[in-house]
Amino acid sequence: MKIYNGRKFSLEVEKVTLPNGFERELEIIKHRGSAAILPLIGEDEIILIKQYRPVIGKYIFEIPAGSVEDGEDVFTTARRELEEEIGYQAEELDEVLSFYPSPGITNEEMHLFLAKGLRYVGAKPEPYEIIEPVKVKIQDALAMVERRDIVDAKTIIAIYFIARKQT
Secondary structure: OEEEEOOOEEEEEEEEEOOOOOEEEEEEEEEOOEEEEEEEEOOOEEEEEEEEEOOOOEEEEEOOEEEOOOOOOHHHHHHHHHHHHHOEEEEEEEEEEEEOOOOOOEOOOEEEEEEEEEEEOOOOOOOOOOEEEEEEEHHHHHHHHHOOOOOOHHHHHHHHHHHHHHO
């Protein structure tokens, strides 16, 4: 049963039968999916965004990301979000992994892209996005995670991914 149908997701209540035969009613946030982009400059620098998140009432550091729009594939989403949020186009855009950010409540699958060969064309953030791009050395980003200056899950995954690639 659909409870809510919004622009980015819907909230539904479904009865499911688990593999052990147990039946359960679930509240599920159904989501079209999302793309997150790790913009790499040279070999050792990335671009993060400092973004105000009204749901938690504070600024946090993140990588650019956004929801898949109707009729869009994840590559198109990644290219659109990269340009909108930080103003870059990528010569190379490779999907490096995908994951479920919160599988206990949503079916959202997030696709992580690595963007290389960046060319600045000008940012076009949405009016409701309060964003400041910040260039950070990968080692400094790791230190920010360890100090808990970076608390966003997709960003932590992306930073550990790129740091591991360098070793």
